[in-house]
Amino acid sequence: MVKVGIIGATGYAGQELVRILLGHKDAEIVWYGSRSYIDQEYASVYRNMFQLVDAKCMDDNMDELSKQADVIFTATPQGLCASLVNEQILSNTKIVDLSADFRIKDVATYEKWYNLEHKSPQFIEEAVYGLCEINREDIKKARLIANPGCYTTCSILSLYPLVKERLVDVDTIIVDAKSGTSGAGRGAKVANLYCEVNESIKAYGVTTHRHTPEIEEQLGYAYDGTPLTINFTPHLVPMNRGILVTAYAKLVKDVSYEDIKAVYDKYYGKERFVRVLEKGVCPETRWVEGSNYVDVNFVIDPRTKRVVVMGAMDNLVKGAAGQAVQNMNLIMGLPEEEGLLMPPMFP
Amino acid sequence: MVKVGIIGATGYAGQELVRILLGHKDAEIVWYGSRSYIDQEYASVYRNMFQLVDAKCMDDNMDELSKQADVIFTATPQGLCASLVNEQILSNTKIVDLSADFRIKDVATYEKWYNLEHKSPQFIEEAVYGLCEINREDIKKARLIANPGCYTTCSILSLYPLVKERLVDVDTIIVDAKSGTSGAGRGAKVANLYCEVNESIKAYGVTTHRHTPEIEEQLGYAYDGTPLTINFTPHLVPMNRGILVTAYAKLVKDVSYEDIKAVYDKYYGKERFVRVLEKGVCPETRWVEGSNYVDVNFVIDPRTKRVVVMGAMDNLVKGAAGQAVQNMNLIMGLPEEEGLLMPPMFP
Amino acid sequence: MVKVGIIGATGYAGQELVRILLGHKDAEIVWYGSRSYIDQEYASVYRNMFQLVDAKCMDDNMDELSKQADVIFTATPQGLCASLVNEQILSNTKIVDLSADFRIKDVATYEKWYNLEHKSPQFIEEAVYGLCEINREDIKKARLIANPGCYTTCSILSLYPLVKERLVDVDTIIVDAKSGTSGAGRGAKVANLYCEVNESIKAYGVTTHRHTPEIEEQLGYAYDGTPLTINFTPHLVPMNRGILVTAYAKLVKDVSYEDIKAVYDKYYGKERFVRVLEKGVCPETRWVEGSNYVDVNFVIDPRTKRVVVMGAMDNLVKGAAGQAVQNMNLIMGLPEEEGLLMPPMFP
Amino acid sequence: MVKVGIIGATGYAGQELVRILLGHKDAEIVWYGSRSYIDQEYASVYRNMFQLVDAKCMDDNMDELSKQADVIFTATPQGLCASLVNEQILSNTKIVDLSADFRIKDVATYEKWYNLEHKSPQFIEEAVYGLCEINREDIKKARLIANPGCYTTCSILSLYPLVKERLVDVDTIIVDAKSGTSGAGRGAKVANLYCEVNESIKAYGVTTHRHTPEIEEQLGYAYDGTPLTINFTPHLVPMNRGILVTAYAKLVKDVSYEDIKAVYDKYYGKERFVRVLEKGVCPETRWVEGSNYVDVNFVIDPRTKRVVVMGAMDNLVKGAAGQAVQNMNLIMGLPEEEGLLMPPMFP
Known part of the structure; x- marks a missing residue:
């Protein structure tokens, strides 16, 4: 025990x-x-x-x-x-x-x-960056784990296969992220009161949010070892839990749906907690609430030669506590999924 | 299996x-x-x-x-x-x-x-009425279980000790209940659209809701065997899950907090899924969401000689599927709590 | 001006x-x-x-x-x-x-x-109690207006005709009220954070809420001049605006729907801001949001000889600022409805 | 009349x-x-x-x-x-x-x-495209007005000064938009039920939403007369009203905050219904709810040489009925703002 x-x-x-x-x-x-x-x-x-x-x-x-x-x-x-x-x-x-x-x-x-x-x-x-799907082996040997940020987990996992396989122009990456309000913590602030958050949506920390360099560093490792430079914009959504990432990037060559799907399957096909959705299905935060899953998918836009990538997860589970337990399991030699198999709760 | x-x-x-x-x-x-x-x-x-x-x-x-x-x-x-x-x-x-x-x-x-x-x-x-805390032994022997309604489960469990111990005038019982919207089902109706439910509260089925006779019959068994006659008013609340019952009844004698607390403990002290809260703590649906727990408590009003009883539970769990599984466990000779020990999920 | x-x-x-x-x-x-x-x-x-x-x-x-x-x-x-x-x-x-x-x-x-x-x-x-529909003439002459509380405005206006006409046993009155979160004010408190209020409902201030004596005093004036003694239970609802009152009382004689409707029409038939709804229609807070209207209606329960009375209004308008402006208009000799005719905003 | x-x-x-x-x-x-x-x-x-x-x-x-x-x-x-x-x-x-x-x-x-x-x-x-701030004079003479779409109104007004003044590379424009649920209409569909929309966010119509060509055409008129080609992604947000647009584009030259602010002021300084916010203030839909205002602002990202533009409005007012009335006022020779000066309602 x-x-x-x-x-x-x-x-x-x-x-x-x-x-x-x-x-x-x-x-x-x-x-x-x-x-x-x-x-x-x-x-x-x-x-x-x-x-x-x-x-x-x-x-x-x-x-x-x-x-x-x-x-x-x-x-x-x-x-x-x-x-x-x-x-x-x-x-x-x-x-x-x-x-x-x-x-x-x-x-x-x-x-x-x-x-x-x-x-x-x-x-x-x-310290090992505790994104289990990417750094699994290093995590197992670590004493000190840097558990990833919520926005970063979702952003990196959504974009990783495309960056790693150099399918996109990394200078064109834009991450537009939306988070439930639990991400703002339990501090007593007027800005987080029910009546202030309910029935509204806003961007915040535009061009200055602290998760930006974390995404840039980690995607940089996947690319050429040096940090990328991207735009990251978080938004506050009137809901308790959930993060949705919508990311945009220029494709560097003509690729088909099947090509990109194969790349996502290559990295996530055996991953328990990353679900690459079926063609045409957009991730929605309701389908992962309370669980450790990240749902990802993408759409190619032939008109603009961009790919639109989407990822959804529960910010408190895969974006915080769930991933932390997943890291603990790896460090302690326990089954990686122990304690983390609760299905998403809906509605 | x-x-x-x-x-x-x-x-x-x-x-x-x-x-x-x-x-x-x-x-x-x-x-x-x-x-x-x-x-x-x-x-x-x-x-x-x-x-x-x-x-x-x-x-x-x-x-x-x-x-x-x-x-x-x-x-x-x-x-x-x-x-x-x-x-x-x-x-x-x-x-x-x-x-x-x-x-x-x-x-x-x-x-x-x-x-x-x-x-x-x-x-x-x-058919056995499947309110496990009350009919446990009969349930174990049944072939056919009538799984209780959501409002009824919460109403009955909240009031049962008072009625059973004849502490209240049963002719004065009023149950004012509030439910999340999942209780309305997944049918495509204008009345249940997001914009129709959000930012509003209403009573419905006033004096005619179908759970009324069910509450009356079951509380009647606890009293003298014949159905009571009560007022029951359900309300629709803009949230996904949860039922809160606020019930009122005249006390038939002078009783202290400790007297009533003892009665609740008598019936629920050993029950896994009924939590009698500490003095002064009001049940809130957020504290039971996703779980099989019913939280109950009461306040004596010395000015009006009434007792105000409150109960909170998740309508889809203890009010439906969780209780159904609890019944299944009893019928099949499994541990009653198997599969039902997930802690409430908050926020 | x-x-x-x-x-x-x-x-x-x-x-x-x-x-x-x-x-x-x-x-x-x-x-x-x-x-x-x-x-x-x-x-x-x-x-x-x-x-x-x-x-x-x-x-x-x-x-x-x-x-x-x-x-x-x-x-x-x-x-x-x-x-x-x-x-x-x-x-x-x-x-x-x-x-x-x-x-x-x-x-x-x-x-x-x-x-x-x-x-x-x-x-x-x-000081004149500024419930315009009841104290209109006194208000016009006042220097100091006590603008009524939000819960009290809705509670009193819902019950007033029944109490004034002595149709109910005033010792049996129970008011179960539900309010949106703006009623809790803009103070930075953990209890009012978005994630604490959202997806939950609770009673609070049970038997002790400060609006109780105000309702009791005012309804007492309508009855025999001395305060009544009632139960009043407020609830917090996950929405910004709106108060719904559901009140219960024993009828003291056999009365028909038409009898009670006539009584409501007697007091409110000419009132601009109190709308007695059509038979069978329950008040809902969404239909008064942003406006100065109070919607009221009632259902007779022949089984229990009780009447269930309902009232809905916007707590910030008729329950606070709107009523305050209505009082100002009366004091200053302006048309009572000036500035207050904005239709309810839905959705 | x-x-x-x-x-x-x-x-x-x-x-x-x-x-x-x-x-x-x-x-x-x-x-x-x-x-x-x-x-x-x-x-x-x-x-x-x-x-x-x-x-x-x-x-x-x-x-x-x-x-x-x-x-x-x-x-x-x-x-x-x-x-x-x-x-x-x-x-x-x-x-x-x-x-x-x-x-x-x-x-x-x-x-x-x-x-x-x-x-x-x-x-x-x-037919005249009824975006009053841009086509005012033509509208006054029209018989048939094409009232703009909700997403398009917000997208165009947010980006118009930058495109018109050729400050951005129009091939890099990405519009990530978020809408309240009233935009989905009042049809009885499972997807729009309260429990399906609440506590979730999703993108939809990715690369295929019908407002795309409308934005492209109108911004094209502002640029060189031919439609642009952009990415537009709408999202469904659990709230009744409001649209927030977050748009991204590469700047074509070094410009300061003051430079861009001057451009926005040039086009909107005298516009009643477009509010260019103060430096550092992000538009939020709660501040425009129920009103005909569009709040816009921008942030320059010196790291990526992009400008992030934001616009917020009420989809049912400036995004539909309010703009329609504004058009009617223009056609009929009435004051443009008649009937449209209601302040935003908060909370």
């Missing part, structure tokens, strides 16, 4: 970790860390957990936690994990960091986009 | 049966019945099931199905199960009927409220 | 006042008071007002304001208006107070339910 | 025409045409209109209607207006056609994208 500690257990991603791990037959949560709610019943913060979780919230003492847990999930704001981690901790335990601290290899890039000094640059090199 | 057939697999309740049964380790679906979609891929009707269900929709030949399945779920409009069932079928298999056909013992009452001739009155007597 | 000042212009009710008054041909806003946003552009707080309102937020200096404005609206938290008002102000100007400060004649009752010391009890007596 | 007839008065756009025209001081509706509801009370189809509209639905006899009305709005499916219109009608009255029948000058293009034979190609030439 894998002993698991969660720091940041009362955020939406932290709570989703709890939901998933309660159904994981080889894992047990031993630490519900939440600085804001120390000593309060976890089930009083998330009442869905009434009678299911009988524990109080703890602090974020990662040194102590590292002695008790085989794996620590840090579902915390940027900077916290980097400020707490040290060699001793990493020799005691494994860390799956759901924040951005170890996702970007170039410290300057991280510090510029996040406007934050990195407190543990010495661990960036060894 | 229990072999399961579903008639009406493409309605919302039918699909929820599929979702739940996919996670049930002792059950296997052998028949996805849906007259409207015969020969179509089930996963083309519910795309969340892509790559999870590899079967086509079948007809509703219950004779044939009864030879293949250990249990048949009928998630169909009123009248269908009664028109198909016969002694041969019931000797072959067990039936859990999610429609109202066998819920009401008095045929005349059924025919009046449903405005429908009952086609198999001979089976009404043996 | 009536000069209008608003204190609390950046709350939802305050902003709705602005929206309505911009379309009022005899009124002009001269003061956008908002302590939280002093010196900020009003249109930067509510961007729908971009290019429509070219003013900055001011403080809540009511003395100064009373010299500039013919009417002051206080759309502020309980206690503020009572702490600012004085004889000088009331001799300069008229006040329409959207808070509860002057709604309840009995100071002890106010202080108990609101848990607040009343700072200006000397003005309670002269 | 202008006499107005509406054909298709019971669709969402038709009903929005009614809502707007009820507040128009120089117009009177004399004909509520709706084939589906002939002889039924209009207010029984849209109960918001109870006591506001006292008329029954009529057929679509345009010959007869042309004798009674000064202006006819056809808010009908594609093909209907073209099949009914004739020279006699156009000599009697003016027509504002809200369908696509006369929007596209090239018949072959129309017939290909709409998969429909055009029944009145002889009127295409004289």
Whole structure:
């Protein structure tokens, strides 16, 4: 039985970790860390957990936690994990960091986009980017996993086969992404009140969203090793969960539907959690809600020689907690899909 | 492995049966019945099931199905199960009927409220009302289960201890219920379009809703054996899932919070799926979504000598498919909670 | 041209006042008071007002304001208006107070339910309860209007004819009310975040909500002059606007549909803003959204001898800003409906 | 007083025409045409209109209607207006056609994208494309107005200044658009049920949506007279109203924020209904709901040399009925903004 500690257990991603791990037959949560709610019943913060979780919230003492847990999930704001981690901790335990601290290899890039000094640059090199479908083998050997961002997971998985196989002009990539509101977190802000979000849609962080360099770096590895430069525009959608990515790129040669389909099948045909949809079917977030699946598909536009790529997933599952558990499974030598096979819940 | 057939697999309740049964380790679906979609891929009707269900929709030949399945779920409009069932079928298999056909013992009452001739009155007597927390032992021995209605499950479980212990004047019971829109089914009607339901709330079926006599009969058994007469008013709420019941009744004597709490604990203290909340906590549908739990609580009003009782559950789970599976587990001698322990999903 | 000042212009009710008054041909806003946003552009707080309102937020200096404005609206938290008002102000100007400060004649009752010391009890007596359909003539002569609460407006108008004509047993009245989320205000609270409210319904303030004594007092005036004692239960509904009231009471004699319809027509037949619906039609909040209408109707239940009364209105219009403008029109001798004839907006 | 007839008065756009025209001081509706509801009370189809509209639905006899009305709005499916219109009608009255029948000058293009034979190609030439901000003078002289599509209005107005001033490479234009569900109409389809749309987002009509050639043609006029070729992708958003356009294009030269702002101001500085937002403010549909405004803004991305343009409007107002009334005002010599100055309603 894998002993698991969660720091940041009362955020939406932290709570989703709890939901998933309660159904994981080889894992047990031993630490519900939440600085804001120390000593309060976890089930009083998330009442869905009434009678299911009988524990109080703890602090974020990662040194102590590292002695008790085989794996620590840090579902915390940027900077916290980097400020707490040290060699001793990493020799005691494994860390799956759901924040951005170890996702970007170039410290300057991280510090510029996040406007934050990195407190543990010495661990960036060894950290493995935890996109399981792409870095599976490296993840298995890692001590420190940088769990990918929600937008990035969906963007990268949607575009990866096309970039990897050099079917598109990477200078023309535009990612227009739409997210449910849980992605904005559980902080009490006027902008996230029900009446402010409901019945509206908006773009935000236009040209400046922090997931941009992460997508650029990872797609760059798939291409020629150096980061791409793309446009990424996130939008806030009045729904709880779900991310939809609609991406555009110029095709570099004449290819048929079958050609591209073959490329997607090449990379995802054996992947449990990436579903390449049938011809003509557009991904919709409702079909993946509550699950670890990413649904992807594409349409070729013969008029403009562009390909329109779409991906849909649950931002809290494959975009956060589900992928984190998938990483945990890989690190701990468990079946990759353990605890993650719940079907999407609809409606 | 229990072999399961579903008639009406493409309605919302039918699909929820599929979702739940996919996670049930002792059950296997052998028949996805849906007259409207015969020969179509089930996963083309519910795309969340892509790559999870590899079967086509079948007809509703219950004779044939009864030879293949250990249990048949009928998630169909009123009248269908009664028109198909016969002694041969019931000797072959067990039936859990999610429609109202066998819920009401008095045929005349059924025919009046449903405005429908009952086609198999001979089976009404043996049918067991499948409210597991109340009729558990009878359910275990049954061939034919009348799976309770969604509003009724929540209403009865909320009020049962008070009525059973004769703490309230049963002539004063008023049930004001609120349901998400999945309760209205998947039929293409203008009234259920997104723009018609969204941003609105309304009562409907005022004084005439068909779940009224069902509540009256079952609470009557808990009281003195004859049906009560109550007011029941359902409302349509702009959300997918969830039922909230707010019920009112005059207390017949001075009782304290602790007195009533003790009564609820007496009936539900050992029940896995009924959660009596802590003092002062009101049930909310978000805390049970996707799960088989019913959350109940009450407030005494010393000014009016009334008790206000509240219950919240997921109409598609405990109010339909989850309870049906709970019944199946009981009939087949499986652990009652098998396949039903998914925690509520929030947000 | 009536000069209008608003204190609390950046709350939802305050902003709705602005929206309505911009379309009022005899009124002009001269003061956008908002302590939280002093010196900020009003249109930067509510961007729908971009290019429509070219003013900055001011403080809540009511003395100064009373010299500039013919009417002051206080759309502020309980206690503020009572702490600012004085004889000088009331001799300069008229006040329409959207808070509860002057709604309840009995100071002890106010202080108990609101848990607040009343700072200006000397003005309670002269304040007129601004339910225009009932107190029209008194309103015309008033200096200080207590603008009714949202739940109370809908509850009182729904039940008034039945109580006034003594058709119901007033000891049996139960009001089960449902409100959209704008009623909770624009404060940054976790409980009102999009993901917390969306896809859920709950009761709150059960037996203790502050609108209870207001309903009891006003319906008491319609009955025998002393407050009734009722049950009132509010619910939070995932929608922006709208209140639906479902009320229950025992009929004290045999009456037909026509009898009760005649009573409603007697009181509301000539009222512009109360629409008694046709037989069998239930009020729905979508049909009044954005407008000053209250839709009411009733169903007699011959089985239980109860009448079920329903009322629907927009909580921000007839339940707050619209009614406040209606009061202003009456005080200032303008046509009662001026600025209030916008049809309900659907969908 | 202008006499107005509406054909298709019971669709969402038709009903929005009614809502707007009820507040128009120089117009009177004399004909509520709706084939589906002939002889039924209009207010029984849209109960918001109870006591506001006292008329029954009529057929679509345009010959007869042309004798009674000064202006006819056809808010009908594609093909209907073209099949009914004739020279006699156009000599009697003016027509504002809200369908696509006369929007596209090239018949072959129309017939290909709409998969429909055009029944009145002889009127295409004289029809004026009713985008008031661009074709104002021609509109004033027209008999037949092709009221622009919802997506197209928002797309064109967002991009027009950049294309007209040749600041972008028109071959790189990508329009990613998001619409509320009222755009899908009031037809009873499973895909538009509440539970199917709620809590989900999807793209649809990818590379094939019918508004594509309309955008291409109109932006082509702004450029060099021949249609552009662009990518246009619409998305369905779980909200009632609103369209957001996010468009991307390569800049053809180094320009500053101020340069582009000046261009937008040049075209829209004096336009009542187009609001160029302040620097850094992204358009959001909530700020225009219920109004005739289009909010636009842009962000330059120095990294990619692209400009990201955003536009938000209410699809039923500026995207349909509001613009239609704006056209009517122009044709009839009324003030262009009459009936259209209602502020956006929030929340």
